[in-house]
Amino acid sequence: MSVGELLKKAREEKNLTLRDISAKTKISEKFLEKIESESFDFAPEPYVRAFLRSYARVVGLNPDEIIKLYDSEI
Secondary structure, eight states: OOHHHHHHHHHHHTTOOHHHHHHHHOOOHHHHHHHHTTOGGGSOHHHHHHHHHHHHHHTTOOHHHHHHHHHHHO
């Protein structure tokens, strides 16, 4: 499973909306949509990594594992 799929699945399992994630992380819903669709060109890589870490924490996933998976995909 890819980074975007994992994050979306974890979010849906917790019955959270993108708005919920946005409120907790302060990441815009537009960027969260791009993360879930794996369009990572919306921001410089350090920001994408920070956003992935924040998103992972909110949905209960290990941020380090998400970054490892992201690294293997890009």
